[in-house]
Amino acid sequence: MRLDILTKQEHTDIVSAVAWSPDGQLLSSSDDKVICRWGADGESQGKIPISVFVTGIAWFPSTGKQAPDTFAMSCSDGTFRFVSRSGREEKKVAAHSGAVILIRWSHDGAAILTAGEDGDIKIWSKSGNLRSTLVSTGQSVYCSCWGPDDDQVLIGNGKTLMIKTVQANRKNLQWNAHDGIVLCVDWNVANGLIVSGGEDCCYKVWDAFGRQLYSSRPMEHVITSIGWSPNGESFAVGSYNIVRLCDKAGWTHCRQRLQSGSVLNLAWTSDGTQFACAGGNGSVVFAQVVDRRFEWKNTEVTLIESRKIRVQDVANEAIEDLEFSRDRVVEIGLGFDYLVVTTTTQCFIYGLQNLNTPIIFEIRAPPHFMHICRRHFLTLDQISGIQIVSFEGRVLSTPKFQGLRPEYLTRDLVSLSADTLVVVDSVDAKNIQILDASSGRAIGKLNHSAAEVTAVHLNQHSLGPQERILAFVDRNRDLYVASLHTGGGGAAQGGALNIPTFKLHAHVDSFIFNDETNVLVGLADGCLKYWYQPEVALVDKDLLSLTTSSVDAAEYGRSAQFLAYTGNRISVRKVDGSILFTNTSPDVPLLYELARAGRWDEATRLCRHQKSSTLWGTLASMALAKKQLDSAETALAELNEVAKVEYIQYIKAIPSEEGKQAELALYRRQPDEAERILLQASPPLAYRAIKLNLNLFRWQRALDLAVKHKIHIDTVLAYRQKYLQSFEREETNQKFLQYFKQVNFHWDDIVQNEQREIEDESQRSRGGGGGRK
Numbered sequence: 001m002r003l004d005i006l007t008k009q010e011h012t013d014i015v016s017a018v019a020w021s022p023d024g025q026l027l028s029s030s031d032d033k034v035i036c037r038w039g040a041d042g043e044s045q046g047k048i049p050i051s052v053f054v055t056g057i058a059w060f061p062s063t064g065k066q067a068p069d070t071f072a073m074s075c076s077d078g079t080f081r082f083v084s085r086s087g088r089e090e091k092k093v094a095a096h097s098g099a100v101i102l103i104r105w106s107h108d109g110a111a112i113l114t115a116g117e118d119g120d121i122k123i124w125s126k127s128g129n130l131r132s133t134l135v136s137t138g139q140s141v142y143c144s145c146w147g148p149d150d151d152q153v154l155i156g157n158g159k160t161l162m163i164k165t166v167q168a169n170r171k172n173l174q175w176n177a178h179d180g181i182v183l184c185v186d187w188n189v190a191n192g193l194i195v196s197g198g199e200d201c202c203y204k205v206w207d208a209f210g211r212q213l214y215s216s217r218p219m220e221h222v223i224t225s226i227g228w229s230p231n232g233e234s235f236a237v238g239s240y241n242i243v244r245l246c247d248k249a250g251w252t253h254c255r256q257r258l259q260s261g262s263v264l265n266l267a268w269t270s271d272g273t274q275f276a277c278a279g280g281n282g283s284v285v286f287a288q289v290v291d292r293r294f295e296w297k298n299t300e301v302t303l304i305e306s307r308k309i310r311v312q313d314v315a316n317e318a319i320e321d322l323e324f325s326r327d328r329v330v331e332i333g334l335g336f337d338y339l340v341v342t343t344t345t346q347c348f349i350y351g352l353q354n355l356n357t358p359i360i361f362e363i364r365a366p367p368h369f370m371h372i373c374r375r376h377f378l379t380l381d382q383i384s385g386i387q388i389v390s391f392e393g394r395v396l397s398t399p400k401f402q403g404l405r406p407e408y409l410t411r412d413l414v415s416l417s418a419d420t421l422v423v424v425d426s427v428d429a430k431n432i433q434i435l436d437a438s439s440g441r442a443i444g445k446l447n448h449s450a451a452e453v454t455a456v457h458l459n460q461h462s463l464g465p466q467e468r469i470l471a472f473v474d475r476n477r478d479l480y481v482a483s484l485h486t487g488g489g490g491a492a493q494g495g496a497l498n499i500p501t502f503k504l505h506a507h508v509d510s511f512i513f514n515d516e517t518n519v520l521v522g523l524a525d526g527c528l529k530y531w532y533q534p535e536v537a538l539v540d541k542d543l544l545s546l547t548t549s550s551v552d553a554a555e556y557g558r559s560a561q562f563l564a565y566t567g568n569r570i571s572v573r574k575v576d577g578s579i580l581f582t583n584t585s586p587d588v589p590l591l592y593e594l595a596r597a598g599r600w601d602e603a604t605r606l607c608r609h610q611k612s613s614t615l616w617g618t619l620a621s622m623a624l625a626k627k628q629l630d631s632a633e634t635a636l637a638e639l640n641e642v643a644k645v646e647y648i649q650y651i652k653a654i655p656s657e658e659g660k661q662a663e664l665a666l667y668r669r670q671p672d673e674a675e676r677i678l679l680q681a682s683p684p685l686a687y688r689a690i691k692l693n694l695n696l697f698r699w700q701r702a703l704d705l706a707v708k709h710k711i712h713i714d715t716v717l718a719y720r721q722k723y724l725q726s727f728e729r730e731e732t733n734q735k736f737l738q739y740f741k742q743v744n745f746h747w748d749d750i751v752q753n754e755q756r757e758i759e760d761e762s763q764r765s766r767g768g769g770g771g772r773k
Contacts, residue, residue, distance in 0.1 A: 001234075001253040003245055004288040004306065006042045007260065007279075015278035016055055018267045019071065021085075022062035024344070026267075026276050028284045029054035029073065035087070038276075040269070040328070042286045048087035052077055056102045060126075061109040062270070062382065072112060074100035080114060082128065093128040096120060101142060106150040107189060107407070113153060115141040121155055123166065135164055143182060143196075147208075148189045148408065156182030161196060161210070175210040178202065184225050190232035190368075190410045191248060197223025203237050205250045214250025224262045229272040231368045232410055236275050236287070238263025243277060243287060249559070251577035260285050270382070271330045271344060271366040273306070294334040297566055299352055301334050309341060311355060320355055324348075330366035335515070335566075336374050338391055342367055347379075349391055359393040368406070371416040373460060376437065378416045380406050386414070388421065388437050397440030403427035412455040420468050420484060424453045432456060432472065434484060434497065444497035446482060451475040459513045459520075461592065467625070469535045471504075471511060471520055479508040479522055481534045500669075502537040505529060512562040512570075517592040519584075521570060523560055528553040532588050532614065533621040539668045540624075546617025546639060556580060587615055595622045600631040613639060627664055655762035656681070659688055671696055683764070687712055687757040694719050703735060714745035715753065 011030035018028045025045070026038035031053055037045040053076040060068035069085045076099040082090040096116030104113040111131065112124040119137040121144060124130055134153060143156040147163070155162045158181055163173040180199025187194050193213070194206040199222050205214040225238035234253065237244040240262045245253040261280025268275040277285035294301045298315040306328040311320045327343035334340075339350040344366050349359040367379035376390045385406045388396045405426040413424040416437060425431035425445070429452035434443045451474040459469040468484045482501045504522075511522035520531040533547040553560075556572050563571040568584045587610055594603040600623065607615045620635035633648045651663045658681035665674035671692070678689040686709040693702035699720055706713045717739055724731060731737055 001245060001289055002291040003243065003254055003256045004290045005256055005258065006286040006288070007258065008038070008042055008044070008284045008286070009282060010036050010044055010047075010284065011282040013282055014261075014280050015264065015282055015284060016053070017057045017073075017265045018276045018278045018284065019057040019059055020267050020269050020276065021059050021071070022068060022270055024269060026284075027057055027059075027071065028276070028278060029057055030282060032282075035073075036284070038284065038286075040274070048083075052079075052081075055099060056265075058103050058105045058112075061105055061107060072103050072105065074103035074114060076100075078116070080112075080128075091128055093124070095122060095124075101140065102144060104145055106146050107148070108150055111150070113144060113146060115144045115155075121153065121164070123153075132166075134166070135162070143185045145185055145187050147187055148192055154185055154187050154194060156185050156196065156198075158182070159198070161185065161194070161206070163208075163210070173210055177204065177206075180222075183223060186226055186228045186235065188228040188232045188235075188248075189407050190230070193228075193232070193248060195226050195228065195235050195237075197226045197237060199223075201239075203246075205248070216250065221262075224264055225266045225277070227266045227268055227275065229268050229275075230270055231272050233272075234289075236266055236268070238266050238277055240280075243285070245287075245289065247577060249561075249575060249577075251575065253577070256287070258285055259283070272368070273328055273330050273366075288328070292332065294332055295564065295566075295571070296334045296336075299334065299339075301332060301339060303329055303332065311339065311352075322348075322350075322355065331368075331370050331379075333370040333372045333377055335372040338372065338377075340370060340372065340377055342370070342379065347389070347393070349393055351391075359391075361393045368409075369411045369414075371411070371414060373416045373418055375418045376416075378414065378421070380409060380414065382406060386421075386423070388416070388440065396438050397436075399423075399435045399437075399440035399442075401425075401433050401435070401442050404433075413453075415456045415458040415470075417458040417460055417468060420458060422456050422458060422470055422484075424456060429453055432470070443484075446470070446484075446497060446499050446501070448472070448474060448480070448501065450478070455511070457511065457513050457520075459518050460515050461517050467535070469513075469518060469520075471513065471534065473508055473511060477507050477509070479504045479506075479511055479524070481520070481531075481537060483535050483538050500538060502541075504531060504534060504537065509559055510561045510572075512565045514565045514567075514589075516567065517589055519565075519588060521562070521565060521584075523553060523556065523562070523572075526554050527551065528556075528582070530584070532618040535625075536621040539621070540644075542641070542644075543617055543621050546613055547621055549614050587612065588618060591615060591618060591622070595619075595626065600628050604631055604634055607635065607638070624664070624667065627661070629660075655758075655765040656685065657765070658685055659761065662688065662692065666692065671698075684709070685761065687754075688761070690716060691754075697723070699723075699736070700733070703739070707739075712753070713739060714743050715750050717743055718745050718747060718750045 011032050013031035015028050015030045020026050024040045028036045033050050035048040039045055054073045056074040059071045072082055074080045078096045079092050080095050080100050080103050081092045095114050096118050098117030100114050100116050102115050114122050117140045119139050121134040123132050137157045145154050151166050153164050159178050161177040178198035178200045182198045185196045192208050197203040201218040203216045203223050221240035223239055228235045235246050241258050244255050260283045263277045265278040266275050274288040288306045290303050292303045300312045302310045304310050307324045309322045324343055327345050331342045337352045341348040347363050365381040365383040367381045371378040376388055379387050386399050390396055408426040415422050421435045421437045423433045430448050432446040453472050453474050456472045470482045470484055473479050480501045480503050482499050505524050507524055509523040513520055520534045522529045527550045530549045537544045557574050559575045561573050563573050568586055570582050572580050607619050616635045616638045620632050623632035629648055629652050636644045651660050654660050658677055662674040662677045675689050678685040690702050690705050690712050702716045706716045
């Protein structure tokens with residue numbers, strides 16, 4: 001990425017503050033006692049004369065319904081004032097002894113924060129009534145801002161940073177931040193990270209607990225301003241005649257030299273495409289973020305200008321430019337043979353095979369980010385929230401759930417697949433909301449009690465309609481996997497689901513699913529880990545090690561992040577911003593392709609040719625998932641899994657198809673599903689359902705089925721008696737005691753009845769009749 005710079009000179013003295021309104025108008029204040037209005041394109045739209053020196057400007061936050069008409073400005077005479085858009089002063093409030101250095105609205109617009117030369121931090125109501133003096137530092141406070149939840153305030157106090165809670169009796173936090181006075185700070189709502197700059201000429205990135213994540217080398221001059229992009233993906237740093245665009249990890253995308261003097265203040269637009277700088281020589285600088293690159297297979301898309309995109313097919317060296325004359329480009333999505341471009345007011349959907357006839361429709365607000373899957377795409381903006389849109393331009397759903405706050409969501413906290421949407425709960429990050437992508441209906445939520453979830457990913461490929469795998473990482477950097485459609489227990493709509501999870505690995509820096517297979521790859525412990533069938537961990541842990549491989553990844557260093565995993569190519573961004581590529585073996589994608597086409601004999605021949613235990617393990621797990629017993633038996637035999645081979649042979653010997661399906665469901669640890677299959681057979685295989693529960697020691701359920709179907713009550717009692725005698729225990733269950741008094745049984749009769757049931761089932765499977773009455 002780079003910055004396209006436009007410098008304007010309308011002021012005759014130092015520019016002290018700039019602020020964007022939610023609808024895209026910029027205000028700049030100067031010591032010439034004039035506030036200038038600017039359009040997003042940098043054109044002057046008029047001036048407002050004022051009678052005081054302004055030190056800061058803050059627009060009232062947008063409610064999403066209409067653009068606000070009021071802004072607040074802090075003044076050097078110790079007051080702050082409410083001013084209408086037309087320039088009329090609505091109210092003046094005496095706030096501090098000495099100048100009011102800064103003013104900030106809370107994110108919900110319910111309170112105002114001011115800091116002054118007197119060293120006080122004060123909180124005011126939105127009407128200008130004093131609520132509290134949060135802290136008195138005894139020295140001038142040059143920087144402060146609200147925390148993401150508006151319940152904390154970050155304060156630069158000399159060389160230290162302080163997090164002060166608004167509510168009393170809560171623990172505060174303070175740490176040494178810089179070797180010089182801290183001059184500027186910002187705290188991002190979306191990612192929860194803090195950036196700061198000071199007189200030591202360094203900028204630093206911190207987490208919300210004061211732990212340093214990045215520290216820059218000393219720059220030429222003092223850091224005078226800093227600010228996060230609204231989506232939390234990047235931030236800008238201002239110094240004397242220099243502005244930098246930095247990634248959230250701290251490394252620099254680009255550095256641009258200016259002719260503005262010291263950048264005393266900077267402000268981002270709400271869509272994150274550009275920011276404005278207040279120059280010490282009276283200039284106002286507009287910086288547009290361009291040269292953003294996106295790749296998918298052989299296609300590369302580059303934003304070369306604010307209204308121009310270049311699409312290049314590197315395979316046939318074709319280049320085509322797309323121009324948008326009406327508005328600037330805000331977000332770009334590329335994948336699955338589609339290119340989706342959003343401007344500030346419109347969305348364009350292109351098929352990569354034909355870029356001449358896009359589908360165009362109006363949007364209410366520019367999105368913060370976008371996700372694309374095989375059938376549709378997702379956008380998230382401040383007004384509409386989450387929207388699922390088809391590639392025909394039709395809004396399929398607008399998913400909502402209690403506690404959804406779009407401004408707190410980042411790209412890593414949302415994942416979309418063809419049939420499922422998962423979102424990390426904004427209120428309680430230990431909950432993952434699971435929703436139907438097409439209808440927006442809440443399916444339920446997965447509760448991860450161990451720690452807050454920091455990233456989620458859904459697989460894009462599935463061998464069957466009832467398979468969807470969720471992988472997620474929590475704050476402890478532990479990687480878990482869950483199967484969303486095989487939870488083994490339901491819930492009321494929107495309630496907690498009983499979904500089992502399995503911990504795949506610890507200390508994972510990054511992870512991603514392949515876009516064409518279920519292969520999951522992760523960076524952990526200096527290694528690149530591949531899980532070719534991660535869902536097998538929830539079915540048969542013994543097969544997990546046989547479907548996993550690892551290669552050394554020391555070249556990527558610490559804290560590297562995956563950018564994409566398309567086909568056989570993985571792109572990885574190192575902590576310094578450089579991008580490395582690595583290729584994976586084509587064998588596993590080929591195996592998936594053969595399994596998807598039902599060509600199991602060819603899949604078996606591929607494994608025999610490659611002689612790889614990993615391929616055999618992957619084939620075994622896929623064959624079991626698709627109920628291909630012959631292929632599963634062959635693969636398990638090659639792996640010397642004797643017990644599993646015998647179990648597969650036992651399943652194959654079951655005469656009825658329903659009995660086989662039930663045993664496979666039981667192998668997948670779905671006893672309720674296995675029982676349902678047996679009872680829904682025609683006629684119902686009640687004996688097998690009873691015997692299934694007996695083998696699982698679900699005695700009460702076995703007796704209930706026997707009583708309901710009026711068969712094999714004696715069988716249940718006999719096995720129960722044998723079980724208790726083996727442990728030398730007495731019966732205490734009242735229902736069993738009742739039937740022990742009513743029913744007489746003998747083991748010889750039990751064995752004969754069981755044999756007769758098996759014969760009757762075999763007859764029915766061959767088309768005959770029979771069955772015990």
